Amino acid sequence: MNQNFKHIVSLLRKLPGVGPRQAARFVLSLMNKSDTELEELGTAITNLRTNISFCNICFNISDNHICGVCSDKKRDRTKIMVLEKVTDLESIEKTGLYRGLYHILGGAINPIDGVLPENLRLRELDTRISNTTKDLGEVELILATNPNTAGETTAMYVRDMLDKKDNVRITHLARGLASGSHLEYIDEITLKNALEFRK
Numbered sequence: 001m002n003q004n005f006k007h008i009v010s011l012l013r014k015l016p017g018v019g020p021r022q023a024a025r026f027v028l029s030l031m032n033k034s035d036t037e038l039e040e041l042g043t044a045i046t047n048l049r050t051n052i053s054f055c056n057i058c059f060n061i062s063d064n065h066i067c068g069v070c071s072d073k074k075r076d077r078t079k080i081m082v083l084e085k086v087t088d089l090e091s092i093e094k095t096g097l098y099r100g101l102y103h104i105l106g107g108a109i110n111p112i113d114g115v116l117p118e119n120l121r122l123r124e125l126d127t128r129i130s131n132t133t134k135d136l137g138e139v140e141l142i143l144a145t146n147p148n149t150a151g152e153t154t155a156m157y158v159r160d161m162l163d164k165k166d167n168v169r170i171t172h173l174a175r176g177l178a179s180g181s182h183l184e185y186i187d188e189i190t191l192k193n194a195l196e197f198r199k
Contacts, residue, residue: 057128059104059121061086069093069102076100077132081142082125082158084108084151088144100142103128108150109157115150117157126161133167143172147189 005027012023030038044051054060055067062068069075069089079100083089084107092098105120132139143158145151155172162168175193186194 058102059086059106059124060089060102074099078136078138079140079142080128080132081144082155083144084146084154088146092144100140105145105154108145108154110150110153120154122158122161125158129162129165129168133165138167138169140169140171143170147175147193149189152189 005024008027009020009023012018012026013020018026030041033041051063053062053065055062055070056065057070058067060067060069076099079098080103081092081098081100082103082105083092084105086104089102089104092102103121103125105122105125107115107120109115109117109120129139129141141158141162143155145155159170162170176190
């Protein structure tokens, strides 16, 4: 096989969730694009860090170091939802139900993958909570990590980290059984959450 093709496939495989077949499909698809489209994509990737940055407050995607959510004065500043990734924020925003602020950790604690607490934006969260409670009084911190082992570990770590702070009420997104599911096929974490957060 062509070495240049293999090289581009190996570069694309470094992206999260991209396997060898998907990377090869991407390369084949790109080969069918016009030179103009390829040049546009190449320029966008080259200028990625210049044109796109993270919000200095919540670490959402931003183009001027403060994102649209943090700069919106109508948002409830006494609510901060803790998320793992920017894509989680997009999902919450699509519901139109949440009008508070966010804090994106940049992942979840997972020692097997080399992600430790110091690799996440936990120190920034701690400082932010301290400043917010000083300015506004009580703050609700909504833990919205994924309902898997890494997400639950991260939520527990955040809870323990902020446990001694005054004026911080920690809540968790409700979790439980999906409609139409069967108890015998439900994993332990889902059943535990269904019992713990029952109405």
